Amino acid sequence: MAQELEKKKVAILVADGFEQVELTEPRKALEAAGAATKIVSPAQGVVTGWNHIEWGDNFTVDVPLQEASADAFDALLLPGGVMNPDKLRRNPKVQQFVRAFFDAGKPVAAICHAPWTLIDAGVARGRRLTSYESIQMDLKNAGAEWVDEEVVVENGLVTSRKPDDIPAFNQKMVEEFAEGQHARSQAKRREAAAV
Secondary structure, eight states, X not given: OOSTTTTOEEEEEOOTTEEXXXXXXXXXXXXXXXXXEEEEESSSSEEEXXXXXXXXXXXXXXXXXXXXXXXXXXEEEEXXXXXXXXXXXXXXXXXXXXXXXXXXXXXXXXXXXXXXXHHHTTOOTTOEEOOOGGGHHHHHHTTOEEOOOSEEEXXXXXXXXXXXXXXXXXXXXXXXXXXXXXXXXXXXXXXXXXO
């Protein structure tokens, strides 16, 4: 990959229990494309990954959520795992942070269980997306159009189902993040909210 993301700043929002490979591999792809990445978390100091069936490595929190602003970033990455989005989705500051990216039309990439967070942030309705299969009904009930595809791109939102989809996810994520803001994203969200 060329340096198509040079000077772009990407927030990676996680809580303890994120699927480690869903942070490390997309982060490598982003940094290889020239982006600067920062881990944002409600956790203080360190956040711990989940490695398939056991706890994984510790990662330094670069920006505590209480100090984070979507204005400081060009794009948002939401890794999955089961525990991570389940913790994030109930946090009002997380909801506000995620919504701010959509309100500004900034690109967002979410994999596996991460779209759970989109439901509670109020940005899933009216969107075509995918996720880990077990949360499809949650997304449908929230008004999203769920599809079983390796990667789905819709107005700056990139979603994938599971770790096996990471190569396709990374490719589309870099493309969308390089494109930057998607003005139609904000308008589409408002239309969906009015329904």
